[in-house]
Amino acid sequence: MLYFSRWKTFMIWAVVAISALIAVPNLFSDKQLEAWPSWLPHQKVTLGLDLQGGSHIMLKIERADIVKERLETVVGDVRTTLRDANVRYSGLSGAGQTVQVRITDTAQLQAARDALKPLTNPVNGGTLMGGSVTEVNMSDDGSGLIKLELTDQGIQYRMSSAVGQSIEVVRRRVDELGTTEPLIQRQGSDRIIVQVPGLQDPQRLKALLNQTAKLTFRMVDSTMSATDALNTRPPATSEILYSTDDPAVPYLIEKRVVVSGENLVDAQASFNQQSNEPVVSFRFDSRGAQKFAQATQQNVGRPFAIILDNQVISAPVIREPIVGGSGQISGNFTVEGANDLAVLLRAGALPATLTVVEERTVGPGVGADSIRDGLTASVIGALGVVVFMIGFYGLFGVLANIALAANVIMILSVLTLIGSTLTLPGIAGIVLTMGMAVDSNVLVYERIRDEVKSGRPLVQAIDSGFQRAFATIIDANVTTLIAAMVLFFLGSGPVRGFAVTLSVGVITTVFTAFTMTRWLMAVWLRRTRQKHLPKGVRTGIFDAQNIRFMAIRRYVFAAAAIACIIAVGGFVTKGLNLGIDFKGGSIVEVQAKQGNADLSEIREKLAELNIGEIQAQSFGDNTTALIRIQAQEGGENAEQSAMTMVRGELEQNYDFRRIEVVGPAVSGELTMNATLGVLASLAAILVYIWIRFEWQFAVGAIIATMHDVILTLGLFVLTGIEFNLTSIAAILTVVGYSLNDTVVVYDRMRENLRRYKKMPLPVLIDISINQTLSRTVLTGMTTLLALLALYLFGGEVIASFTAAMLFGVLVGTFSSIYIAGPLLIAFRLRPDIFDKEGEQTEKEGVPSKAAKA
Structure with missing residues (x-):
């Protein structure tokens, strides 16, 4: 047992030597490792965010958005299909997961069934095991009322697809920030984890990730003013949208989309040559350029709206046809705001809203x-x-x-x-x-x-x-x-x-x-x-x-x-005194920019925000304070809103060293x-x-x-x-x-x-x-x-x-x-x-010398 052959000795020390060789790069900085020969190990242990700083954000795909979009799509498909089949109908509507329509002439009921049947066809599940997914089930009571039900299986399929698409969009957006080695991965069926080491501005990251970035170009409805539309009722083909100004300005916008962001091939932040203000220059593909040119030729003298996530960025008047397939978006941008908008447009739109359900940021x-x-x-x-x-x-x-x-x-x-x-x-x-x-x-x-x-x-x-x-x-x-x-x-x-x-x-x-x-x-x-x-x-x-x-x-x-x-x-x-991991809420560690942290002042300022119970205590030394904020009743979005208000109240006098926000779903x-x-x-x-x-x-x-x-x-x-x-x-x-x-x-x-x-x-x-x-x-x-x-x-x-x-x-x-x-x-x-096989039998009740204490 105590004999070691030469090869065993060699193996033991070879393992130790190789381990030391693999571990030694961790003792040197990245700059020092650059001078090492290429054949030597360079890999180091990845430091967590709590050791090198950065942000960990968990995003959740909103199921309600997926259901709403699918419902609108099915309603549109039913309308188009029945019109193409010359089937008369009324009462077309969608609520919950059900679309219903009444066929006016019951003699056309079978024709309506046949026309709508393709909407219920299974789609390819896209899995390695094959299979298909039925997204819509159709039923009717024979009296002319047809119901199309969105299946849970179909919604889950759309959710999975949306998560995959969102990961790619999020990856492009994060990469545009120029961060090093971000981690972006799926968690569960509806979550995405984003970890960005060394990030100095987590607020900018959240702003980029929170926007779906659905860009559309639509005409402003000039048949009536936005004020009249608010006081009465807007036309069926139009809707009221508000600008990003403060206070927001209402616009009456046509629902018909002239060109969408899907036709964009490039977007860059630049400066307006005349006013020198930051703008975003964009360029369409050939299809988008053709649509845009046609729309501007037909609507010279009319205003059109540039809309991002149902908010009007700007609404300029078309002075002349725009036939080059490119243009500018202006809207009182800052330089950073123009850069961020360009990032969003280049990365593409998210298929659904992403809600921040957990945030852990370390300075x-x-x-x-x-x-x-x-x-x-x-x-x-x-x-x-x-x-x-x-x-x-x-x-x-x-x-x-x-x-x-x-x-x-x-x-x-x-x-x-x-x-x-x-x-x-x-x-x-x-x-x-x-x-x-x-x-x-x-x-x-x-x-x-x-x-x-x-x-x-x-x-x-x-x-x-x-x-x-x-x-x-x-x-x-x-x-x-x-x-x-x-x-x-x-x-x-x-x-x-x-x-x-x-x-x-x-x-x-x-x-x-x-x-x-x-x-x-x-x-x-x-x-x-x-x-x-x-x-x-x-x-x-x-x-x-x-x-x-x-x-x-x-x-x-x-x-x-x-x-x-x-x-x-x-x-x-x-x-137990449960932390935010188990009951939700927020923890913020701040450090005074000058002097000691004033706990009473922090409590007074945050109490005015009406965000619930606030606890502030010293943490480490007198310059640092740890602030605990109770879970907000409005859910994940309310948690983020509360954190935004806290930051706005304290960031002038304090540096934010650590932030942890856990929503109710995660807790x-x-x-x-x-x-x-x-x-x-x-x-x-x-x-x-x-x-x-x-x-x-x-x-x-x-x-x-x-x-x-x-x-x-x-x-x-x-x-x-x-x-x-x-x-x-x-x-x-x-x-x-x-x-x-x-x-x-x-x-x-x-x-x-x-x-x-x-x-x-x-x-x-x-x-x-x-x-x-x-x-x-x-x-x-x-x-x-x-x-x-x-x-x-x-x-x-x-x-x-x-x-x-x-x-x-x-x-x-x-x-x-x-x-x-x-x-x-x-x-x-x-x-x-117990089996005594192989054991020495002692005299009954008398321990041996070896057994004595």
């Missing part, structure tokens, strides 16, 4: 602070773990620290290779991995000590220690991996980044423990020919302990039950996913432990874990710490850690149950806990050191996240002893259910 200053705080916490946490391990294990601690350094390098290289996005919670995942990574080494080292105490030579003890620790390490880490995987699939944004980092860390930890640490120990043995454990191993202080944990199990169990009841009572009566989904995430992870872990152990162990582990979750939730209730998405990540991490700890103790209990068939269960459990006490304490201390560094130096953004995990580690350690153990007694676990 570059906040990102720089997060990187600095994250690195500081990482270095301090790593130093704490290194010193701790050397202090307790001496030379073995040095070997563990070398493996830990390789572990971190491998995590960074894997994240670089898979193109993962490193977020602030992701950095927290790396720091947590450093704290938990030594657990595998501690398990191996303590197993080696057990074997040495039983009288085995050191070489055999080391070999046996690695073999006996393997199953325990796998079981312990798989439970953490399950929690991380559930977190990835049901989480979003930074939470998924944390899950990825934690998952990669679990895998690399197992690899380094059983390859690098074992190789280093084999080399040490071969060169020193050591016969005894190094004197630096100081964990023998735990050997003299023979604590009777189960003697007070009833009292501790009762106290834990009371604490859980209090926590549940507080949860029911007081509830409801996040609540559901969070609940499912915790339940799914517990269920998956229950199944795994049941398979690996027995049902008593599985149920005991889950109850102990539920104890930890309930008490951690109680911490949130008691302290009023905001409960948000990162809090869910903290709870699932606590789940993973607690189960890790419980599985290690259970594994030793299972081993002892096979050896001591008649020993009283409380005594056996005490022996097992004492045997693993050194590992429990040391792993808990290293994890707490890493988390404490995160809490003290990681910055305000993840302070609540790490506080919850600190508490969770403590209660997780407690529950693995005082909850998980007594539950086995309560379930009347019997030793005879």
Whole structure:
């Protein structure tokens, strides 16, 4: 087991060397990497928006727009079809998802059915599996009333098509801004995620994405004035539209479209040569040029309107025919406004309105602070773990620290290779991995000590220690991996980044423990020919302990039950201080441009906006304030309107460092996913432990874990710490850690149950806990050191996240002893259910020397 062939040695160090080569570009700037030879790796870990600044915007296609457009199209098709078939009709209308028309002459009813039948023909679904979609169903009662119903399947098909088309339009618009590496992707059936790193002006991005940019050229109706049309009724062929001026000016516009934006081939911002004002120059394709020329020739002297998204940009009078296929749009533009309009027109129109349902914007200053705080916490946490391990294990601690350094390098290289996005919670995942990574080494080292105490030579003890620790390490880490995987699939944004980092860390930890640490120990043995454990191993202080944990199990169990009841009572009566992730609303972090942030002035100014409850508090230092705004009753659009008003009120005196806006639709989904995430992870872990152990162990582990979750939730209730998405990540991490700890103790209990068939269960459990006490304490201390560094130096953004995990580690350690153990007694676990094959049978009720504490 301790023999390593040359090719194995080469493979181990080749993996480490390649990992280092892949990871090293992350230590250099992009400018420095440009000077590197082309054959060297240049790829770096992508920094999340919380580390480099930028905007994350989730857009939703409005289903009502799709239904309305389809309804209007079907109404138009019915009108045209019946007229072409010379079928007389009346009462043609559309409402909801139904179009109805009454055939005046029932003798023409069959002719009407035959004429309208093509409207119900299925269309190609456009999927890889083929298939077709029926968009319209037709029915009539025989009395002449025909109804055409838009199917849900057809609307969903149109929704899917609209999302695909919208992604391309959004991509063209974002690319026109000149941003680097934007991420634009579909989420679900009606959502689009847009992430733009380093964006300095998120308001401009939202303005570009919010407009459908449907451009039309239509004639102004001169038969009556707009005022008369408002006071009476406009003609059936015209409608009232308003200009973009303030105050808006009404126009009576013909519904007939002369030329649409689909015929545009180019649009550029320029300046009017006479007035020098910003304008947008446009150019039509040949078809559009022909239509435009014909319309202007026939309507010289009449005004025509240029309309964008049902708003009149300008309405000039046609002085002479425009036959060149090009023209200008003027409308009191600013230079930026003309540029943005040109971008919209070049990118094309959206098929439906996109509503911003979630926005998370981080300024570059906040990102720089997060990187600095994250690195500081990482270095301090790593130093704490290194010193701790050397202090307790001496030379073995040095070997563990070398493996830990390789572990971190491998995590960074894997994240670089898979193109993962490193977020602030992701950095927290790396720091947590450093704290938990030594657990595998501690398990191996303590197993080696057990074997040495039983009288085995050191070489055999080391070999046996690695073999006996393997199953325990796998079981312990798989439970953490399950929690991380559930977190990835049901989480979003930074939470998924944390899950990825934690998952990669679990895998690399197992690899380094059983390859690098074992190789280093084999080399040490071969060169020193050591016969005894190094004197630096100081964990023998735990050997003299023979604590009777189960003697007070009833009292501790009762106290834990009371604490859980209090926590549940507080949860029911007081509830959690839910963040915007779960109840909607907005969070704004602002920094005063001069002096300190005036909280009372901020509250007074925002209270005048009538946007609901406003909370303002200091954040970090006196120059920065964190503002919370309650969810708006008007839905997603109301959230954006409220944020616009807040920005307008404060931007003169404050810089906006961070903005988070979550609409009601997203907050409801996040609540559901969070609940499912915790339940799914517990269920998956229950199944795994049941398979690996027995049902008593599985149920005991889950109850102990539920104890930890309930008490951690109680911490949130008691302290009023905001409960948000990162809090869910903290709870699932606590789940993973607690189960890790419980599985290690259970594994030793299972081993002892096979050896001591008649020993009283409380005594056996005490022996097992004492045997693993050194590992429990040391792993808990290293994890707490890493988390404490995160809490003290990681910055305000993840302070609540790490506080919850600190508490969770403590209660997780407690529950693995005082909850998980007594539950086995309560379930009347019997030793005879275990197969003793391959195990040494001891005298009944008498532990061997190796089993003694």
